[in-house]
Amino acid sequence: MENLRDKITTAIQETADMRGTEVLRPLVDDTVLLESGLDSLGFAILVARLEEDLGYDPFVLMDMPVYPRTLGEFIEIYQRYALQ
Numbered sequence: 661m662e663n664l665r666d667k668i669t670t671a672i673q674e675t676a677d678m679r680g681t682e683v684l685r686p687l688v689d690d691t692v693l694l695e696s697g698l699d700s701l702g703f704a705i706l707v708a709r710l711e712e713d714l715g716y717d718p719f720v721l722m723d724m725p726v727y728p729r730t731l732g733e734f735i736e737i738y739q740r741y742a743l744q
Contacts, residue, residue, distance in 0.1 A: 664742060665735055667713060672698065675706045689732030696731065716741060 669687050676683040676697050683697040698706065711717040718741035719725065728734040 664714075664738060668710065668735055668738060669731075671706055671709050671713065672696070675702055675709060679705070687731055689730060689735070691731040693728060693731060693734060710738070714738070714742070 672687065673683055679698070679702050681697050681699075681702065684691060684695060687696065693703070707717060707719060718737045721741050726737065728737055
């Protein structure tokens with residue numbers, strides 16, 4: 661699933677660039693999403709971009725909404741729903 665991690669971190673950087681913000685480096689599993697450099701609109705754009713690229717939005721597929729706090733939790737959600 662390393663390829664998925666790369667796609668997500670690349671999409672984060674591209675979204676930040678598009679929004680004119682700087683992403684906290686390095687992006688590691690413990691990076692707190694709200695402190696990463698993207699705001700809530702940036703994350704909405706990120707999730708939409710990932711849906712286009714990956715073909716699914718795990719947050720729509722969830723039975724109970726979960727809001728990830730860290731990058732590791734965000735990636736884990738995408739990995740979990742990639743298998744469905």
